[in-house]
Amino acid sequence: MTEQIKIDFEKTIKNSTFSESDTEFKKGFLDKFIAEGFPNRKLENWKFSDINQIIQKKIGELSFYNDYSLSNKIDTSTFIDGLEHNKIVFINGKVEKIDFIFEDKDQIEINEVSKLKDKLENNNSLIDLNNAFTNKSYKILVKENYSFNKPLIVYHISNNKIKSKNINLRLEFELKQNSSLRLIDFFNDKSEKNFMNIFYNFDLKKDAILKNYKIDKIQNNNIKYSFNNIDQDENSVSETFILSAGSDFLKNEINCNLNGKYSSAFVNGIFSLMNSQQHEVRTTINHLSKNTKSYQLIKSVLGKESKAVYQGKIFVNSTAQKTDGYQLSKAILLDKSSEFNAKPELEIYADDVKCSHGSASGSLDENSIFYLMSRGLSYQQSKELLINGFVLDVIEKITDTEIKDLVKSMIGLKE
Amino acid sequence: MDTREKNIENLKDYKYGFTTDIENIRAPKGLNEDVIKFISNIKKEPKWMLDFRLKAFERFKQLKEPNWQKPKYPKIDYQDLYYYSAPKSMKDKPKSLDELDPKLLETYKKLGIPLQEQARINGIAVDAVFDSVSVATTFKEELTKKGIIFCSMSEAIQKHSELVKKYLGSVIPTTDHFFATLNSAVFTDGSFVYIPEGVKCPMELSTYFRINASETGQFERTLIIADKGSYVSYLEGCTAPMRDENQLHAANVELIALDDAEIKYSTVQNWYPGDENGKGGIYNFVTKRGLCKGKNSKISWTQVETGSAITWKYPSCILKGDNSIGEFYSIAITNNHQKADTGTKMIHLGKNTKSKIISKGISAGFSDMTYRGLVDINSKAKNSSNYTQCDSLLMGNKCGAHTVPYIKNKNFDSNIAHEATTSKISEEQLHYCQQRGLNPEEAVGLIVNGFCKEVLQQLPMEFAVEAQKLVGISLEGSVG
Numbered sequence: 001m002t003e004q005i006k007i008d009f010e011k012t013i014k015n016s017t018f019s020e021s022d023t024e025f026k027k028g029f030l031d032k033f034i035a036e037g038f039p040n041r042k043l044e045n046w047k048f049s050d051i052n053q054i055i056q057k058k059i060g061e062l063s064f065y066n067d068y069s070l071s072n073k074i075d076t077s078t079f080i081d082g083l084e085h086n087k088i089v090f091i092n093g094k095v096e097k098i099d100f101i102f103e104d105k106d107q108i109e110i111n112e113v114s115k116l117k118d119k120l121e122n123n124n125s126l127i128d129l130n131n132a133f134t135n136k137s138y139k140i141l142v143k144e145n146y147s148f149n150k151p152l153i154v155y156h157i158s159n160n161k162i163k164s165k166n167i168n169l170r171l172e173f174e175l176k177q178n179s180s181l182r183l184i185d186f187f188n189d190k191s192e193k194n195f196m197n198i199f200y201n202f203d204l205k206k207d208a209i210l211k212n213y214k215i216d217k218i219q220n221n222n223i224k225y226s227f228n229n230i231d232q233d234e235n236s237v238s239e240t241f242i243l244s245a246g247s248d249f250l251k252n253e254i255n256c257n258l259n260g261k262y263s264s265a266f267v268n269g270i271f272s273l274m275n276s277q278q279h280e281v282r283t284t285i286n287h288l289s290k291n292t293k294s295y296q297l298i299k300s301v302l303g304k305e306s307k308a309v310y311q312g313k314i315f316v317n318s319t320a321q322k323t324d325g326y327q328l329s330k331a332i333l334l335d336k337s338s339e340f341n342a343k344p345e346l347e348i349y350a351d352d353v354k355c356s357h358g359s360a361s362g363s364l365d366e367n368s369i370f371y372l373m374s375r376g377l378s379y380q381q382s383k384e385l386l387i388n389g390f391v392l393d394v395i396e397k398i399t400d401t402e403i404k405d406l407v408k409s410m411i412g413l414k415e
Numbered sequence: 416m417d418t419r420e421k422n423i424e425n426l427k428d429y430k431y432g433f434t435t436d437i438e439n440i441r442a443p444k445g446l447n448e449d450v451i452k453f454i455s456n457i458k459k460e461p462k463w464m465l466d467f468r469l470k471a472f473e474r475f476k477q478l479k480e481p482n483w484q485k486p487k488y489p490k491i492d493y494q495d496l497y498y499y500s501a502p503k504s505m506k507d508k509p510k511s512l513d514e515l516d517p518k519l520l521e522t523y524k525k526l527g528i529p530l531q532e533q534a535r536i537n538g539i540a541v542d543a544v545f546d547s548v549s550v551a552t553t554f555k556e557e558l559t560k561k562g563i564i565f566c567s568m569s570e571a572i573q574k575h576s577e578l579v580k581k582y583l584g585s586v587i588p589t590t591d592h593f594f595a596t597l598n599s600a601v602f603t604d605g606s607f608v609y610i611p612e613g614v615k616c617p618m619e620l621s622t623y624f625r626i627n628a629s630e631t632g633q634f635e636r637t638l639i640i641a642d643k644g645s646y647v648s649y650l651e652g653c654t655a656p657m658r659d660e661n662q663l664h665a666a667n668v669e670l671i672a673l674d675d676a677e678i679k680y681s682t683v684q685n686w687y688p689g690d691e692n693g694k695g696g697i698y699n700f701v702t703k704r705g706l707c708k709g710k711n712s713k714i715s716w717t718q719v720e721t722g723s724a725i726t727w728k729y730p731s732c733i734l735k736g737d738n739s740i741g742e743f744y745s746i747a748i749t750n751n752h753q754k755a756d757t758g759t760k761m762i763h764l765g766k767n768t769k770s771k772i773i774s775k776g777i778s779a780g781f782s783d784m785t786y787r788g789l790v791d792i793n794s795k796a797k798n799s800s801n802y803t804q805c806d807s808l809l810m811g812n813k814c815g816a817h818t819v820p821y822i823k824n825k826n827f828d829s830n831i832a833h834e835a836t837t838s839k840i841s842e843e844q845l846h847y848c849q850q851r852g853l854n855p856e857e858a859v860g861l862i863v864n865g866f867c868k869e870v871l872q873q874l875p876m877e878f879a880v881e882a883q884k885l886v887g888i889s890l891e892g893s894v895g
Contacts, residue, residue, distance in 0.1 A: 044483070318812045318813070321812065331824070333824065333826070333827035334827065335827055336794065336826065336827050336828070337794075338827055339823070339824065339825045340822075340823075340824045341821075341822060341823045341824070342820075342821075342822040342833075343819070343820065343821050343822065344818075344820060344822075344833070344835070345817070345818060345819045345820075346807075346816070346817055346818040346819075346835060346837055347815070347817045348807070348809065348815060348816050348817060348837050349812065349814070349815040350809070350812050351809035351810060351811055351812050351814070351839040352812075352839055353809075353837060353838070353839075354837075354838060355836070355837040355838075356834070356835060356836040356837070357818070357833075357834075357835050358832075358833060358834050358835070359820070359822055359831070359832070359833040360830070360831060360832045360833070361822070361824045361830070361831050362824075362827075362829065362830035362831065363827045363828060363830075
C-alpha cells in the first residue's frame with residue numbers, strides 16, 4: 001500500500017493548485033497515516049470493527065488518486081421531492097453544485113479553506129488520511145441571528161465510474177451567535193467497493209442550534225467512515241440523527257465538546273441491517289462545563305448475518321457539575337446469525353451529576369406477538385408492527401416536523 | 416456511638432499495619448530459573464510441578480506487561496523482588512498447632528483469626544497463609560471425616576497430586592496473561608479444596624492471607640474443586656503491614672464446579688491501602704476465574720474491596736455447562752489516593768446459562784474507580800440471559816468513577832440487560848438523617864450501607880458484620 005499511496009499522493013498534488021505550505025502540511029499528514037496505517041482491532045476504538053481487515057476483505061487494493069478535472073452530470077431525479085431545500089452536491093467526491101436559493105446571501109459566507117483544523121483530540125489515522133487527500137473543502141459560516149429558512153441537503157452521490165477508490169470529503173460549519181441550521185446528509189450510491197472518508201467540523205457559538213440528519217438508506221456496497229466533531233458554546237444545542245441502513249460498512253463517529261454552560265447534545269440513531277452488513281456508531285460526549293446535558297438513544301433491528309456496534313462514552317470533567325447524561329441502546333436480533341455489541345462507557349470526575357446508561361438486547365417478545373396474533377394479525381404483520389413501534393420511538397425524537405415526516409416516509413412508516 | 420468512635424480511633428491508622436518480627440528464609444532476590452528451582456526444591460515438589468513452573472516462566476519471558484488499565488503505576492522491577500519468604504520456624508513443618516511458633520499464633524490473634532482450635536467459636540475452618548507459606552489449617556479432622564480435602568497447596572501437591580495435576584492450570588493455563596503466568600511460574604502456596612461427590616461442606620472454609628516480609632511479592636494459588644452435587648462456601652481475607660514501598664500481590668484463584676455443584680467464593684480484601692498521600696500500599700493484581708464445567712453448576716463471587724493502593728482484578732465465570740449460573744456481587748471502595756479497576760467477565764458458552772452482576776463502587780478523596788466488565792454470549796448459548804447493574808457513588812469532585820462495560824450478544828435467543836447510574840449522596844437524604852439526630856458521618860455511613868446492602872446480603876453472616884464496619888470506616892473523613 002505504501003508505494004501506491006505515495007504515487008497517488010504525488011499525482012494528486014500535481015493535478016491540483018495547492019500552495020507550497022499546504023503541500024507541506026498535507027505531506028505531514030500523509031507520513032503520519034503511512035506510519036500508522038488503517039486502524040485495526042488492536043486499537044480500543046476499533047475493537048469491534050477492524051476497518052483494516054474489512055477494506056482488505058471487501059475491496060482489496062485501494063487507489064487514492066481521484067481525477068477531479070472532469071465534471072459529472074447531475075441527475076436531478078436523485079434529489080429529494082416534496083421538501084424545498086438548499087443543496088450541496090458531491091458526485092464521486094467532487095463538489096458539483098452549491099445552491100442556497102432559499103437563503104439571504106448576505107447572511108451566509110462560503111469560503112474555500114485549505115488549512116484544516118489539525119488539533120483534534122480523539123484523533124485517528126483516518127483523519128490524517130482525510131487531511132492528506134481532501135481536495136477542495138468549504139467552510140460555511142452562518143452569521144449572527146440568522147436562521148436558515150429551508151434545510152440544507154448535502155447529497156453524497158457516487159456513480160459506477162469509480163471503483164476501489166478512496167474518497168475523502170470535508171466540510172466545515174461555523175454557526176455564529178443565535179443562528180441555526182438544519183442539515184441533512186443524504187447518501188445515494190450507485191458505485192460499489194469504494195471507501196468514503198467524510199469529516200465534518202462544526203463550531204457552534206452561543207445560542208446556536210444545529211440539527212444534523214444523516215440518512216444512509218439506499219443499499220450499496222461501499223465502505224464509509226464519517227466523523228463529526230462538534231464544539232459547542234454556551235447554551236447551544238446540537239441534535240444528530242443517524243439512519244444507518246444502506247452501506248455495506250458504515251461507522252459514524254460523533255465527538256462533541258460541550259464547552260459552554262447550559263449547552264446540550266442529542267444523538268439518536270437507528271440501525272436497520274441485514275445481509276452481512278456491519279455498522280457502528282461511536283459517540284464521545286465531553287461535558288466540560290457546568291449544567292450541560294446530553295441524551296443518546298440508539299436502536300437496532302438486526303437481520304441475517306448483520307452486526308451492529310454501539311460504543312458510547314460520556315466524559316464528565318471535574319468542573320462540569322450538574323451534568324445530566326443519559327445513554328440507552330436497545331437491539332432486536334431477528335436471526336441467529338445476527339450480532340450486537342455495545343460498550344456504553346461513563347468516565348466521571350465530578351460528584352454532583354446525574355449520569356446513567358442502559359443497554360438491552362434480545363429477540364422479539366413472543367408474548368407480544370402472541371397478543372397481536374390472537375387479535376387477528378398474521379405472524380408477519382405482528383412482527384412488522386412491533387418493529388415499527390420499536391423504531392418509531394427514535395424517529396419521534398426528531399424535533400423538526402418537516403424532516404421527521406420525510407424520514408418516516410423514507411422508511412415507509414405510517415402513523 | 417461509643418463503639419463507633421472506638422472503631423474510628425482504632426482505624427484512623429490502619430489497624431493491621433503492624434509487622435511481626437520473625438526470622439525468615441528467603442529465596443535469592445530476582446526472577447530466574449534458579450529461583451524457580453529453589454522454590455520448587457524447598458517445597459520438595461515432584462518433577463511435573465517444576466516443569467509446569469518452567470513452562471510458565473518460558474512463556475512469561477515473551478510476555479509484555481499490559482498497560483491498558485486505568486490506574487497507572489510506576490514500573491515494577493521484577494528482578495528487585497523476593498519471590499519466596501517463609502518464617503524460619505516453618506522449615507520443618509510443625510505437626511500440630513502446639514508446635515507452631517508462638518509469634519505466628521500471636522500475629523493471627525492480633526488479626527482476630529483464632530488458630531488454636533480451642534479458641535474456635537464461630538466454626539470456620541481456616542487456612543492461614545503467612546508470606547509465602549501456609550502456616551496452619553484448622554478443623555482438618557472434622558473435614559476429613561466427610562472426605563473433604565482442605566489443606567495448603569504445597570501439601571496437596573504432595574498428597575493429592577492426581578487431583579492437582581488434573582485441575583491445576585485447567586482454568587488459568589500457563590499461557591494466560593502476564594500476571595497469571597508470573598504466578599504460575601513462582602507461586603508459593605495457597606489453599607486447596609476438594610469437595611467429594613454429593614457432599615455439602617458443613618462449615619465455611621476460609622483462608623487468611625498475610626504479607627509480612629518487606630520487598631516480597633506474594634503469589635499464592637488457590638484451587639477449589641466441587642465434585643458432582645457438592646456445595647462449598649469459601650472466604651478469603653487479607654491484610655498487610657504498613658510500609659512506604661509498594662508491594663505486589665499477584666494471586667491466581669481457580670474454581671471448578673462439576674455437574675450440579677455450587678461454589679460460593681467471598682473475599683474481604685483489606686490490604687494496606689497506603690497513607691493519605693498515596694505512599695505505599697499493596698498492588699493487588701489478582702486473577703480469579705471460575706469454570707462452571709458441569710450441567711446445572713453455579714459459581715458465585717462476592718467481593719468487598721476496601722484495601723490496596725491499586726486493585727486490578729476481574730473475577731470471572733466461564734459458563735460452559737448447560738443451565739449453569741454465574742453471579743458477581745461487588746462493593747469497591749476507594750479513598751485518598753487508592754485506585755481500583757475491577758469488574759467481571761461472564762462468558763456464556765452453554766445453553767440456558769444465566770448470569771447476574773451487581774457492582775457498587777464508591778469513590779472518595781482523590782481516588783479513582785473503574786468498573787470494567789464483559790458479558791459475552793456465544794452463538795451456541797441459546798436462551799441465555801444476563802442482568803447487569805453497576806452503580807457508582809461519588810464523594811467530592813477530586814475523585815472519579817468510571818464504567819466500561821463490554822457487551823457482546825451473538826445469540827438472538829438471549830437477553831442482555833445493562834444498567835448503570837452515577838450519583839452522589841443527595842442533600843435531601845443527608846438532611847433527613849441529620850434531622851433525626853444522626854451526625855453527618857453516621858448519616859453517610861447509613862446511606863452507604865443502604866447503597867451496598869444488595870451485595871452485603873450475599874456475604875456469610877460473620878463476614879457481613881465485619882464488612883459493614885469496614886465500609887463505614889473506609890470512608891472516614893471523606894465527608895464535609
